[in-house]
Amino acid sequence: MRTPEEHATAATIITLMQGVVYRQANEATWTNLDRFEAQIRDHFSLIGVDVVIDQLEGYAYLRTNPVQEGEEALPPLVRKRALTYGASLLLVLLRKRLLEFDASGEEGKLVVNREKLSEMMRVFLPDSTNEVRSARQVDSAISKATELGFLRPLRGQGNLWEVQRILKAYVDAEVLGDLDHKLATYTGKEGDD
Numbered sequence: 001m002r003t004p005e006e007h008a009t010a011a012t013i014i015t016l017m018q019g020v021v022y023r024q025a026n027e028a029t030w031t032n033l034d035r036f037e038a039q040i041r042d043h044f045s046l047i048g049v050d051v052v053i054d055q056l057e058g059y060a061y062l063r064t065n066p067v068q069e070g071e072e073a074l075p076p077l078v079r080k081r082a083l084t085y086g087a088s089l090l091l092v093l094l095r096k097r098l099l100e101f102d103a104s105g106e107e108g109k110l111v112v113n114r115e116k117l118s119e120m121m122r123v124f125l126p127d128s129t130n131e132v133r134s135a136r137q138v139d140s141a142i143s144k145a146t147e148l149g150f151l152r153p154l155r156g157q158g159n160l161w162e163v164q165r166i167l168k169a170y171v172d173a174e175v176l177g178d179l180d181h182k183l184a185t186y187t188g189k190e191g192d193d
Contacts (some may be wrong), residue, residue, distance in 0.1 A: 009036045013043055016051065016062055020149055020166050023058035033060055048074040057165040086121065086141035091150060093120045094163050095171035101163075110163040111154065117142055117161075 002010065012032040015021055023030040033040065033053065041051050044062065053060040067073045083091070094112075097120070101110045118138045125134060142161070145151040150170075151161040 005036065008032045009039050009043075012036060013040055016040070016044075016060065020059055020061045020164075022164075022166075030058075030060075047077065049077055052169065054165075054169070057168065059164075059166050059169075061166065061169065083144065084140070086125070086137045087144040089124055090117065090121055090138075090141040090145050091167065091171055093124075094145065094150065095167050098163055098165070098167060111160055112151075112163060113161075114138075114142065114159050 009032065012021075012029050015026070015029045016033075021029050021033065033051075037051075037053070044051055045065075048065045050063050050065050051060060052063050062077070064076055097112070098110055118135070121138050121141065122134065125137060142151065146153060146161065150164050150167045152164055154160040154162060
């Protein structure tokens, strides 16, 4: 029979394996993560997985450790999924928008509506006379970002989403810099701001 501490540790491990843990959404698991962090890290380190905890932003997730020199790679715990151009574009644009939001000094959460998301994406989507097709691309990208946990729909407001801060861990400054360079090259404005 498990002790209460063993049960709390096991429940926290399972919750982490199910996806991102947010302090605000799951306070009990977050408390257990703080309390039993060493045991939880030890458990995952055996299988080559690191527990990433961002206390400032209030989220935690699992990440596969890079293979060290002379070490044989373990099979991946989570399979990587390729994203469509639209979904990738939306995630990068949301990350840039989150960066701007943080730089502005605004308090609270970044909330976006469908019109804003569509406006952000249309600049980078191929020109098309088929508005329905373009709208479907935007809706598909929004659905994928929501499914992956980067957007959270606001209850009772079907047209509003909160941008989740875990996006910062997946789309970092290097990715943003690479995108800016590619876009500048593509538009012929390299060197311009």
